[in-house]
Structures are given as C-alpha cells and as structure tokens.
Amino acid sequence: xxxxxxxxxxxxxxxxxxxxxxxxxxxxxxxxxxxxxxxxxxxxxxxxxxxxxxxxxxxxxxxxxxxxxxxxxxxxxxxxxxxxxxxxxxxxxxxxxxxxxxxxxxxxxxxxxxxxxxxxxxxxxxxxxxxxxxxxxxxxxxxxxxxxxxxxxxxxxxxxxxxxxxxxxxxxxxxxxxxxxxxxxxxxxxxxxxxxxxxxxxxxxxxxxxxxxxxxxxxxxxxxxxxxxxxxxxxxxxxxxxxxxxxxxxxxxxxxxxxxxxxxxxxxxxxxxxxxxxxxxxxxxxxxxxxxxxxxxxxxxxxxxxxxxxxxxxxxxxxxxxxxxxxxxxxxxxxxxxxxxxxxxxxxxxxxxxxxxxxxxxxxxxxxxxxxxxxxxxxxxxxxxxxxxxxxxxxxxxxxxxxxx
Numbered sequence: 001x002x003x004x005x006x007x008x009x010x011x012x013x014x015x016x017x018x019x020x021x022x023x024x025x026x027x028x029x030x031x032x033x034x035x036x037x038x039x040x041x042x043x044x045x046x047x048x049x050x051x052x053x054x055x056x057x058x059x060x061x062x063x064x065x066x067x068x069x070x071x072x073x074x075x076x077x078x079x080x081x082x083x084x085x086x087x088x089x090x091x092x093x094x095x096x097x098x099x100x101x102x103x104x105x106x107x108x109x110x111x112x113x114x115x116x117x118x119x120x121x122x123x124x125x126x127x128x129x130x131x132x133x134x135x136x137x138x139x140x141x142x143x144x145x146x147x148x149x150x151x152x153x154x155x156x157x158x159x160x161x162x163x164x165x166x167x168x169x170x171x172x173x174x175x176x177x178x179x180x181x182x183x184x185x186x187x188x189x190x191x192x193x194x195x196x197x198x199x200x201x202x203x204x205x206x207x208x209x210x211x212x213x214x215x216x217x218x219x220x221x222x223x224x225x226x227x228x229x230x231x232x233x234x235x236x237x238x239x240x241x242x243x244x245x246x247x248x249x250x251x252x253x254x255x256x257x258x259x260x261x262x263x264x265x266x267x268x269x270x271x272x273x274x275x276x277x278x279x280x281x282x283x284x285x286x287x288x289x290x291x292x293x294x295x296x297x298x299x300x301x302x303x304x305x306x307x308x309x310x311x312x313x314x315x316x317x318x319x320x321x322x323x324x325x326x327x328x329x330x331x332x333x334x335x336x337x338x339x340x341x342x343x344x345x346x347x348x349x350x351x352x353x354x355x356x357x358x359x360x361x362x363x364x365x366x367x368x369x370x371x372x373x374x375x376x377x378x379x380x381x382x383x384x385x386x387x388x389x390x391x392x393x394x395x396x397x398x399x400x401x402x403x404x405x
Contacts, residue, residue: 127338130334133331134325134326137326137395137396138323140396141318141319141326141394141395141396144319144393144394145318145319148390148393155320157317157320157321159218159225160218161317162216162217162218162225162229162321163216163217163218164177164216164307164315164316165177165216165217165218165234165316166187166190166214166215166216166217167214167215167216167217167220168190168193168194168214170193170194170195171193171233171344171345172232172233172343173190173193173232173235174217174228174229174232174233174234174235175190176234176236176315176316176321176323177307177315178237178239178244178316179248179307179308180239180244180248180251180308181238181239181244181329182237182329182332182351183237185352185353186237187213187214188200189336189340189345189349189351189352190213191203191214192349193345193349194213197213200351229321233324234321234324235325235339236312236316236318236323236325236326236327237326237327237328237332237335238326238327238328238329238394239312239328239330240329240366240369240397240400241311241312241388241391241392241400242369242373242384242385242400243366243369244309245296245309245384245388246289246364246368248308248309249289249309250361250364251308252308253265253287253292261283261284261285262284263284263303264295264303265283265284265285265286265287266281266282266283266284267284267295267302267303268284268291268292268295268302269281269284269286269287269291270302271294271295271298271302272291272294272295273291289376290376290380293376293384294380296384297384297387311388312394312395313390313391313394318394325339325342326395328395332351332353333351333353336350336351337350337351369400373400378403381401381403381404382405385399385400385401385404
C-alpha cells in the first residue's frame, strides 16, 4: 500500500474510532489531524504541475494576497458577519467541527446514492432556500479546506491554478471548467452572455472547445487576474466522482475518438492487456473499463493524466480560490437558474440540457455507474475511491459503495 493510500485509510479509521465515542446526545464530531496539510501527496495522486512548489515571481507574490479578499457575494440566510471566511490561519487549527450528519454521509451512505447532504430538509423553490444551500456547501468546504487542504493565503495562486477558469466580462463571471459536468452547455451560456451568440442552441461543440469566443483567466496579465478574482462572481460545478469518471470513459473510449484511442488507448492496451491483437495495438480501440482503471491507478502510467478524469479539486483549486457559487450536476437546473438570475442574465436565457456528443447514448446515471464498477474487484473499487476521496470530501458526496471504508 502506497503512502497516499495509507493516509486515506488512516483518515477513515480515525473517523470510525471517534464515532464510537459519541454519546446518544452528541451533536458534534471532532475529527483528528489525520493528514498533514503540507503533504500534498496525501490526496494528490497525480504528478500534475498545479501542486508543485516553485519559486515565486514578483507577479506570483502579488497573487498570494488575492484570496484574502474573496468573500461570497450571494444572499445569505445569516448576517454577512457570520459567514465562514477563508482565514489563512485556519489551517493551523488542531480540530474542526464536522457534524454527525456529515460523518454519516461520508461513511454510512447507500451505494451510489444521489444524495446531497447540503440539500437535506430544503424544498428548493425559493431564493432564500437556494441561498441556504449555497451557505451550507461553502461552510462545509471551508471546514474541509481548513483541515485537509490549503486555505486561502497559505501559498501563492499561480497561472496554473486559474488555467481552467473561463472569463465572461459583461456580467463579471468566472467559470471553472470541470469536464463531464455540463461544461459544454455552460460554455454556450457564457458565449451568449458575452454577446458572441444570440442563442446557446446555435453553437456547435467544436466552436465551444476550439473557438475563440471565450478567454481563460490565465491569458490576462497578473493585474487583470487579480482584479477579476477580487471582483467577479466565481463559479464551480461538481459531479459525483465515480459517475463523472464513468461518463468520461464512455465518451472517450466507447465511441469513435481518434485522439483518445491513439494517445491513450494504444498505450493502455499495450501495458495492461494480455496477448493483445495486432488490430487493438494499431487502433487503440476497445479499451475495457478494468484496463482504464488499471491505467488510472498506476503510479507509473504509460501516458499522463487528462482533465476529463482529473480531480475537480486539482482543476479548480477550491481551497485556494474562494468560489462564490458551488453548483452540482445533480441539481443543475435549480442551481443554474438561481445563478443566472443572480448575475442579471436575460430572463429568457437558460442552461441547455441536451447532449451534443453521442446524443443517442443514455446519459450516465448512478445505475449505469454501478454496472461499470461491479466489473472491478473490491480492491480496485477501494483504490479508485481513495484516488477521488478529496472530491468526495470537498463536495460532500456519499460513499459510493457500502463495502468501502
């Protein structure tokens, strides 16, 4: 067992030990210091450059102070003074209060249950209730970041940290792209908001991902980056990690795709398949889900990571950048409508719901995800859960299988 897996296992074992000490009337659970914040390998299972420590340039030193000023601008059910803030000193706190409900959510949920703990008890149909959901999501993420991640102000924000953030200047919106979480449709909306299209329905997939309608935040100079991080509404959407992973696999390996079959498929088949055929080695087509997981979990991968299955925590750095709005794929329609009304978007503009790639294929659901993961051994499922554990924790998703710890 690798060091990173041992740390994840230690975290869960400590959670279980502390749960046994709770009395019937206990309301709070103290979570011990299980992972050193400085040891990014405790949850960074890839060797991407976004978490490598590098020498600071003068511009990077300026960015170090950006998130000290990033506070939520959404209406809150409590007075603004009581909102949780990203205090740079919070990472030094010895204990953090995680409610018993959160503990149960992470450790006792039904298999692949589409349950959002921050929605419990809410009837999502009013602005106040949606504001409460946002407050709950941000509050939970603040606590997780303070304990297990890097809080704002603890290290400089570099261009790499903002490289997945798209800019919409008209309505002052920053959108962090997490693939397989409706990002194509969100790019359609951003393009319309920017004034480069009249309707999101008229924009083709290729225009969105290879066109020049939208700018990334890292394309601006440091002054422009700082200004936008401080004054724009910063938005991030997440999805149940296993479901997002299966969606990416189906899209890239079960459908014709010359790039992914050639770059990833050939190497995966060559490394992990016994007695591969010449045709499979030549085309890279036909990668199985089990082979894909073997590649994903291999610390010596024959080909590097890809954003479609990289952790959302790494793509968007939510512990360094305080996102004003945290949406979820599972409540996309409600979240999208709330956000669009908040930023003053045209009343007739809504987020499209169609699939523009492989539209005839069924959308990846919890049931489909379950079928794919049942092809794996318990050990492989556990290691995959360890791999994505920080996304499960940060975005408050249920444990996907009962036999995982």
